[in-house]
Amino acid sequence: MPDIDLNSIKIFKRNGDAISTNRGFYYQYLSFLKKWITNFINGDDSPIYTEVDNDIKEVGKIFVFTQLKCYSSDFSLNSKEIKHTLFDFFITYLRYKQNNITPKFSFITNSGIQKREKLLGKWLSREVFDNSTDFESLKKKNREILKAESNKIRQAKLSRQNISSVKKLEINKSYKALCDILSDDLIVEDFCRAVHWDFGEITTEEAIFQIRQNILSLLKNKVFGDKPIEIIFRVLLSEIYRCSQETETSMRCLTSLDLQNLLNLTDSEILQRIDSKFIQLIGFELEEIKDRIKAVESIQENQAVLIENLRPNTLENLDLTLVPYVNDVEEVFGWENELKEAFDILNKKKLITVNNYGGVGKTTFAKKFLTINRSKYNNVIWLNIEKSIESSFVFNNLLLANLRINLDKDKTVDEQFNIILNELDKIGGNNLIILDIQENDEPYSALNTIASLRNWKKIFLTRAKLKTLNPYLLPHLDYDSAISLFKLHCSKEFDEIVFKSFLNYIEFNTLIIELVAKTIENGFDLTLEFVFDSLETQNLNNELLKIDIALYDKENKVTAIFDFILQKFSVKGINDKEKFFLDYLALLPSTDIIIEDLVLICGKEFYDGNKLSYINSINSLERKGLVQYENDKKSIRVHKILQQTIIYRLRARNSDFIGFMFYISWITHRLTEGYNNPKESFRFLKYAESILSTIKEEYRASIYQPLLLLENEYLHLSSFFFIRENSAELWADLIRRTEKYLGKDALCLGAMYNNLASTLNIENSLDDIIKYQRKANNLYLQHSRNFKKGDLLMFITSLQNLAQAYLLKDDPENVLKCLQKVAALRKQNYFYSDAQVGVGYTILSELHRKTKNFDESESLIKKAIKYHNSIPIEKRNEFLLSSYYNKLSESSILKNNLDEAIIHQLRCVEILESQGIKNTHLVKMYQFLIDLFKICNDPDNFKIYNDKLESLIRQN
DSSP: OOOOOHHHHGGGOOOOSOOOOHHHHHHHHHHHHHHHHHHHHTTOOOOEEESSSSSEEEESSSEEEEEEEOOSSOBOTTOHHHHHHHHHHHHHHHHHHTTTOOOEEEEEESSOBOTTOOHHHHHHHTGGGGOHHHHHHHHHHHHHHHHHHHHHHHHHHHTSTTOOHHHHHHHHHHHHHHHHHHTOHHHHHHHHHHEEEEEOOSOHHHHHHHHHHHHHHHTTSGGGTTOOHHHHHHHHHHHHHHHHTOSSGGGSEEOHHHHHHHHTSOHHHHHHHOOHHHHIIIIIOHHHHHHHHHTTOOOOOOOHHHHHHHSOSOOOSOBSSOOOOOSOGGGSOSOHHHHHHHHHHHHHHSEEEEEOOTTSSHHHHHHHHHHHHGGGOSOEEEEEESSOHHHHHHTOHHHHHHHTOOOOTTSBHHHHHHHHHHHHHHOOSOEEEEEEEOOSSOOOHHHHHHHTOTTEEEEEEESSOOGGGOEEEOOOOOHHHHHHHHHHHOOSOOOHHHHHHHHHHHTTOHHHHHHHHHHHHHSSSOOHHHHHHHHHHSOOOSTGGGTTOOOOHHHHHHHHHHHHHIIIIIGGGSOHHHHHHHHHHTTSOSSOEEHHHHHHHTOGGGHHHHHHHHHHHHHHHHHTTSOEEETTTTEEEOOHHHHHHHHHHHHHHSGGGGGGHHHHHHHHHHHHGGGTOHHHHGGGHHHHHHHHHHSOGGGOGGGHHHHHHHHHHHHHHHTTTOBOTTHHHHHHHHHHHHHHHHOTTOTHHHHHHHHHHHHSOHHHHHHHHHHHHHHHHHHHHHTGGGOOTTHHHHHHHHHHHHHHHHHHTTOHHHHHHHHHHHHHHHHHHTOOOSTHHHHHHHHHHHHHHHTTOHHHHHHHHHHHHHHHTTSOGGGOOHHHHHHHHHHHHHHHHHTTOHHHHHHHHHHHHHHHHHTTOOSHHHHHHHHHHHHHHHHTTOHHHHHHHHHHHHHHHHHO
């Protein structure tokens, strides 16, 4: 190895002393602390340097230089941070190598390696050194990086103004010297072996949480005596910070002896050594909480880390959704060889897409497959995809409950879908997902994501052939299976020659086979011969096909045949009540129609009578093959082809949709009931969504107003469970159509304007928020003499929302005007028994807080609590009461009264606990309380509520 002229490369040495910044700074100091404590426990007195030649320098039998990075994105060898670090490592390497010291370089980060980055992954595992080809690629890549980084520095120095020719010559000479060094293969090889990587594959918050928990665990070691862990933790961090600020780099060093000297101090001396300003800087301080409050921000702590660590990785033999098993597999005929083929393909490739046009029997095939093979899988998911794959996952209550996922309204459907897939990906064992996709135009990008799930076999049922997803064309039933299916549902004799002709005519479509068999069985004098003759002689014209049909060619024929049989034979066998009920079912999702939901839609007061009536109708329709029971007769399924046939007929007559006005109004009322308890109305969202998507704009004329009201309630209720990226556009479109159809003075627009305002971004749309809130209030004022039940409360709510908008705009005059109008309305109508009274007090409280009148602000919150206790129990909102105590706690902090802050926050948490609330809001309230205990150095209560927090996260 040649001698290295350090003077010739000195211009390339960058300042490697670390800079104290944000979370990365905190992570660096925690990492140093962990090394220091570990050395002390192990009796190792090797000195450790902080912020000298990279982040950490350890001097023992070998020199170890550590670079620490806390990032949210993954790395590759093309990442700027990696290139920068490698260059700094190399310059340090050259300096020490000249003195025959071979240092070790360690790059530690919370992030992971990018999926496409193979070479860095092999460097991490050290397997790159076992393969000569890979090793040569690594050395070549390092030369490229180091030359490019040194050239950047050279160009930067050459571009400086007033640089002398002598200096330019020196810079270029230094660059050439470094390039000559890089041409030495042994130097580059030795450097590559000296570099080690440690990728955590976790988030920044998780990395900090984990290392902090490790440190707290190490501090329980007997060598630390009975010193309070939190106190020792703080004093050691303070000592690291003090050491890092030394001017002389040789003084930025700590040893085990230094730690022992700290432990020898008295408790009071230790407390004096704690740097309170530094402790505040890294997240324990009171001022940080004050800033969050002043900015009207809630406590935002990322609990995904804890959930990730505490959630079990396996579930045991669960149906995570409702699964439509076959009651008697012997009555499902055919596909014996195909079932074995599908099983073998699934085991080999983990994915199979069973495809063919509607009515061939894909769903029945999958049911039979699952019933036969259920014992071979740990957990099973069956989802029927009506419109969107993502929403089918997100809207499935049972799946969310089994995965213990709470819907978060601050996330879009796509984001929640990804959360669900992440949870599924953690589950071990051998599992199965079946997706029964009903629509032709469903975008299939989400299927690629699902296909990547580990430990899950996937069966997709589609009409389309998806070439990239291992397609498998399901053949139609063979003759023996087809005739067995027909005989299962029809006991009447028939001519097998006619039956063969019938099968060829309908192309062995299992749906039509079953429908015709049941139709004949239930008909007084119907025969197969008569039905088939009618089909052959009937002119199946294209009248049906002209009505908005978007099917495959074969499905067009199937739909036409199906419609003919339905109109000529099947429908004639059911009474008007059953026919109307069947038409109504065509508006709903084709699967997972919960019978209990159908009954409740009409109102609890009519539950008993409607339940009996609905079950009788469903039984009659099921006998005739028009609906199918599923999930132990808890739900029903209407084949998509049947639904489409009915819908197309209804669209042709257009005015027929008016008959569903009451059903639409009832569903609207069920959604409205979710204002006080959104979770109770969640179950009805999928029915509203289906109706709105089924009855297209051009067919709404006869029931336009009920559908506008339904859409309003649907958008409002769904906003409690997730956000849409285009929420504002959806509300604006609804308002535009409402104004066009009902006029700009329609009262229902008040709620729509209010809802639109709530979707807008406060930071850049505050003026628009005020504009729409004012529009809502003007409408309520215009109709105030004709208010119906609930309208007055909506007016008051809208006025107070406008007041809060003015509060954010620092317009106290208009805030007071809004509250004065509220007061006048309450006095005029003697309306004082609603929970919004307390909200009014909190608005005034915030107004006084902005003027730093903390005493009056606190007094108003106390009035809100007093008023809460004065209204009837059934109208109280305990959730609002807990928020009032949280506001009192914040107010106490602003007045520097930590004792009262803790008392009020404890009350806030107790109320939430008493109400059985176990959501992300309680997580935030626990974390706020824990922060207060940290500030007050109260380790006992800190542990109590930290344990509660962890328990809550495990439950969720």
